[in-house]
Amino acid sequence: MVVGRPLEEHELVERARAGDTGAFAALVRGHQEIAFRTAYLITGDAAEAEDAAQEGFVKAHRALGRFRAGEPVRPWLLTIVANEARNRRRSAGRRAGLALRAAGEERPSGRAAPSPEAALLAGERRAALLAALARLRDDDRLVIACRYLLELSEVETAAALGVRPGTVKSRLSRSLERMRAELGDVDG
C-alpha cells in the first residue's frame, strides 16, 4: 500500500471538482482495476464490465459536486460502478458463467516450497473451490468474491452489493455455509 494515499486522493478529488480532468484521470487509473473487477464479478463478462466501469466513472464525474469531502472515494465509486454493472446484467437478461481460474501460486505464506505432489493437490483444491463458487447463487458468490478475491472491506462490499454495511457480515456467513455444503457434495 502506498502510504498517505487517502490524503492524495482527496486532493485529486478537489482538483477534479475544480475542473481538472487530469486529476480525474488519475483517480480513474487509481481505481479502474478494482472497479473493473467488481463489475466483472457482477456481469460475468469482461466487455460488459469494461463498459459498466467506464460508464460508472463518467457518472461519478457528473456526480462530483455531490461527493462529500472527507468521505472515502473507493466505496462511493464502487456503488456507482456496481449499479451500472447490475443494470447491464439485467438488460442482458442472462448471466454468462463467471470464468475465474486459480492463479498458479497461492499468496506467499513464508513457508518452504511444497512438494510437487502437495502442489498438485493444492491446485486441485483451488480448482474445486472456484468450481463451488461458480455454482453458488449470484448473491452468495458476489459477497464471497468481494471479501476474499477482491479483498474489499465490509463497507466496500456493501457498496458493491448495494446493501447496508450492517448486512454484509450475516450475508457472508450464510453464503460461506452454502459454499461449505457445495464443497461437501463434491468431495463426497
Place this chain on the structure above:
Amino acid sequence: MADLHTELTALSVEWPATPDLADGVLARIEPGGAVPRRRRLAWRPAVAYGLAAIAAAFALTMAVSPDARSAVLEWLGLKGVAVERREPVAPAPSPGTLGSGLGLGTPVTLAEARERSPFLRLPTAAGLDEPDAIYLGRAAVSFVYGEREGYPRADATGAAVLVQEFPARVGPFIQKTVGEGARLERLRVDGAPAYFISGAHGFAYETDDGVDFEDQRLAGNTLLVERADGLLLRVEGEVSRDQAVAVARSVPRGGG
C-alpha cells in the same frame, strides 16, 4: 479439510486484464470529446496485474506533488530517475555522426573516454562488440551502437542500442516522460532495482545549470538499473526486456 476462510484467504485468481479506462472516460467528460473505443481484452498471468497496479499507483501519486514524487521514487528504489505522465514530444532528427543529435555530450575516442571518465565500463554482451560512437556528457558516458545482428535500428535514435552510465548521485537526473501508451515494469537485475519502460515515452537530460531539463526526445524501450556499485545504467533501443537485461548484466561491476 482446512478451514474455508483460510483457504479462501489464500486463494488468488486470474482476472481478465484491466483495460485502461482513463482515455475513454476523458474523451467523454471533456467538451467536444470523441466516442470512446472499446479495447480488446485478454487473459494474462496474475503477475502482469501486479505490475499494472504499480504503474497505476505510481501515476496516481505522480499527479500530486514533488514530495509525493520523491516518496514514490524511493518506494520504487530508483532515486536517480524521475517519471511523469505527460505525452512526449519528438524534436526533428538531426543528421551527422551516429547519435550526434541526441544531446549526449562531446564525441570522444575510447581511449579519451577511458582517460577522462573513471567510471567507464564497456558492456560485453554478445553481438555488441565495440560501440560506434562514444559521448562524454556532464553526467554520463554514452555508448552508441549502430544496427547489427539481433539489434535493429531504432527510429527514436537512429541507432540500434544506446547504453549510458551515470555515476551515483542523490536526486533525479534522468527525467522520463511517460505517455498514455507506455508501460512500466519493475524488475530486478542481479538484485539491483530496475525498471523497464516500453511504449511511447520521452527522455529529457540535464542542462549545464544542473537544475532544469532542457530537451526531450522520443526514447525506445528503456531499461534503467541502479546498481549497488554506484552506477545507474540506462539501456535504450528497439530491444526486448530480456535483451536489455542481458546488455545491462554484461557491464562489468565496479571495484575491480
